[in-house]
Amino acid sequence: xxxxxxxxxxxxxxxxxPLHLAGHLVVFAIAAFAIDRIASGAGLxxxxxxxxxxxxxxxxxxxxxxxxxxxxxxxxxxxxxxxQSARVPVINHVRAPALISGLLLIIYAPLISGKADAxxxxxxxxxxEGYLRNWLMISVVLFLGSGLIYAVxxxxxxxxxxx
Amino acid sequence: MSATxxxxxxxxxxxxxxxxxxxxxxxxxxxxxxxxxxxxxxxxGVLLVPxxxxxxxxxxxxxxxxxxxxxxxxxxxxxxxxxxxFQFPQSWPSWDYAATQGTHITLGLMTVPLVLAKLWSVIPxxxxxxxxxxxxGMLERLSxxxxxxxxxxxxxxxxxxxxxxxxxxxxxxxxxxxxAWVFGTVFVLHACLKFPVVRRAYRERGALKPxxxxxxxxxxxxxxxxxxxxVNPADPxxxxxxxxxxxxxxxxxxxxxxxxxxxxxxxRRLAPMAPRxxxxxxxxxxxxxxxxxxxxxxxxxxxxxxxxxxVVGATSVALSRQRLLAMAQAxxxxxxxxxxxxxxxxxxxxxxxxDLARLVGASPGxxxxxxxxxxxxxxxxxxxxxxxxxxxRALLALRVNGAELSPDHGYPARVIVPGxxxxxxxxWVRELRFEAA
Numbered sequence: 001x002x003x004x005x006x007x008x009x010x011x012x013x014x015x016x017x018p019l020h021l022a023g024h025l026v027v028f029a030i031a032a033f034a035i036d037r038i039a040s041g042a043g044l045x046x047x048x049x050x051x052x053x054x055x056x057x058x059x060x061x062x063x064x065x066x067x068x069x070x071x072x073x074x075x076x077x078x079x080x081x082x083x084q085s086a087r088v089p090v091i092n093h094v095r096a097p098a099l100i101s102g103l104l105l106i107i108y109a110p111l112i113s114g115k116a117d118a119x120x121x122x123x124x125x126x127x128x129e130g131y132l133r134n135w136l137m138i139s140v141v142l143f144l145g146s147g148l149i150y151a152v153x154x155x156x157x158x159x160x161x162x163x
Numbered sequence: 164m165s166a167t168x169x170x171x172x173x174x175x176x177x178x179x180x181x182x183x184x185x186x187x188x189x190x191x192x193x194x195x196x197x198x199x200x201x202x203x204x205x206x207x208g209v210l211l212v213p214x215x216x217x218x219x220x221x222x223x224x225x226x227x228x229x230x231x232x233x234x235x236x237x238x239x240x241x242x243x244x245x246x247x248x249f250q251f252p253q254s255w256p257s258w259d260y261a262a263t264q265g266t267h268i269t270l271g272l273m274t275v276p277l278v279l280a281k282l283w284s285v286i287p288x289x290x291x292x293x294x295x296x297x298x299x300g301m302l303e304r305l306s307x308x309x310x311x312x313x314x315x316x317x318x319x320x321x322x323x324x325x326x327x328x329x330x331x332x333x334x335x336x337x338x339x340x341x342x343a344w345v346f347g348t349v350f351v352l353h354a355c356l357k358f359p360v361v362r363r364a365y366r367e368r369g370a371l372k373p374x375x376x377x378x379x380x381x382x383x384x385x386x387x388x389x390x391x392x393x394v395n396p397a398d399p400x401x402x403x404x405x406x407x408x409x410x411x412x413x414x415x416x417x418x419x420x421x422x423x424x425x426x427x428x429x430x431r432r433l434a435p436m437a438p439r440x441x442x443x444x445x446x447x448x449x450x451x452x453x454x455x456x457x458x459x460x461x462x463x464x465x466x467x468x469x470x471x472x473x474v475v476g477a478t479s480v481a482l483s484r485q486r487l488l489a490m491a492q493a494x495x496x497x498x499x500x501x502x503x504x505x506x507x508x509x510x511x512x513x514x515x516x517x518d519l520a521r522l523v524g525a526s527p528g529x530x531x532x533x534x535x536x537x538x539x540x541x542x543x544x545x546x547x548x549x550x551x552x553x554x555x556r557a558l559l560a561l562r563v564n565g566a567e568l569s570p571d572h573g574y575p576a577r578v579i580v581p582g583x584x585x586x587x588x589x590x591w592v593r594e595l596r597f598e599a600a
Contacts, residue, residue: 015297119327
């Protein structure tokens with residue numbers, strides 16, 4: 001009983017179980033050691049810029065930016081005159097290829113933009129070539145494929161509506 | 164995908180108002196996607212566990228495949244590392260490292276969409292109001308900041324490294340390796356803490372049941388269940404399975420445009436976005452290199468008629484290329500597998516390392532230190548364990564695919580051993596030193 005009462009008081013004051021606290025302390029100790037090791041090589045300033053910069057870039061810039069793009073796309077599509085195909089929403093046939101094409105652009109940006117050319121030449125003996133073209137071609141294929149699926153779905157919806 | 168800000172929308176009157184009313188993204192009714200909720204986040208998290216586990220394991224396997232315990236091999240200060248827990252047995256095929264490292268890189272890239280979807284699903288948490296209620300909440304916030312920061316650092320540094328892009332001016336190895344320590348430990352803690360949340364979400368909503376709902380049947384999760392579920396959900400524009408199909412489609416597309424460089428052979432040409440997904444010709448030397456003779460500052464004068472390789476054991480001998488070619492020649496089909504994730508399998512001809520060891524009376528347990536004409540950097544030398552150089556397939560290669568080695572592939576002679584990270588196949592060898600372990 002006494003022990004349970006002590007645990008209850010700990011929970012009220014701390015906000016979770018002692019295991020929660022112990023887990024966090026262990027993890028922070030390991031993380032502090034690892035961060036100290038990175039900082040000793042890369043320098044603390046660069047490390048903070050890297051970690052904090054990426055969190056800020058993702059949470060406050062990248063995510064709001066693509067959410068905003070998505071909103072804009074939906075608003076633009078809503079303004080289009082609604083055809084007979086209105087029952088088949090077009091938005092996801094834009095979202096899917098845009099998402100995949102955008103991800104490829106992000107992952108392969110140093111190759112597509114040519115920014116990695118100096119390092120690439122040193123490593124491979126060749127200049128970066130064709131990545132922009134390949135990305136554009138893949139994107140065209142993705143959008144065309146998605147459009148084709150949309151057309152098939154619309155046609156099916158129209159046929160079903162007649163029946 | 165619909166975090167619509169509804170500034171004009173009135174806050175539902177029933178909700179209790181905090182004393183200092185938050186504005187902007189900390190308002191709980193700003194995040195309106197009807198898909199967000201504990202079930203979706205749980206499902207994405209459960210998918211991430213095996214993916215992250217495999218990526219972490221293959222990453223550590225790569226770290227240990229460097230044989231960091233041998234002189235000069237460690238990529239991070241050896242005094243600050245954990246013991247080596249696994250190394251490839253020489254009885255495994257020569258493409259063992261190619262397989263694990265190809266998995267590390269390819270699965271890593273394929274996990275990018277999943278990580279971004281997971282972060283999207285939990286974004287309301289970042290703007291939770293009030294920020295912290297107690298010490299436990301504060302510690303958890305701090306750990307989440309580390310979790311998000313380290314996952315982004317791991318993926319960014321990894322992606323830049325495989326694309327030979329280094330704008331940050333930091334040494335890749337310690338940042339990526341210790342970053343994995345930070346990410347790995349916080350990830351384990353997070354998974355343990357969230358296990359009850361996953362269990363509850365699966366029990367209440369069914370582990371897979373929400374996937375059965377099409378767009379018309381898609382319902383928001385009840386707003387009281389968690390901060391993740393929207394208090395003011397918008398109409399759905401996509402089903403949960405639609406969202407997951409997009410994430411999966413993105414992963415499969417990345418596999419399709421990337422994996423060929425790790426599989427090699429004819430598949431290389433089918434990897435249009437892979438950094439090393441191309442062939443530059445059909446000649447015997449037209450396969451990929453990880454650094455050129457020019458970048459290593461190797462000149463023709465250094466590799467000309469006066470070149471010798473000094474082999475040191477109990478005795479020492481300097482061998483010209485003619486002497487090496489006059490020794491018994493062996494041909495082996497071996498894979499070079501770069502830490503960057505690409506690999507290439509070729510037919511190498513040269514002198515077996517065991518024959519060179521015998522020539523100088525090296526002791527069987529010796530460590531072989533191969534020194535290059537290249538003087539600086541991680542490629543200038545490598546130490547091979549006894550079991551690596553005494554593997555019958557391990558060569559000091561002089562020829563490849565029936566032709567002389569090209570300058571970029573290490574002419575006059577290079578080491579090639581099965582199952583080691585590519586950079587341990589030292590090029591432009593000037594010294595082979597069998598040293599007591």
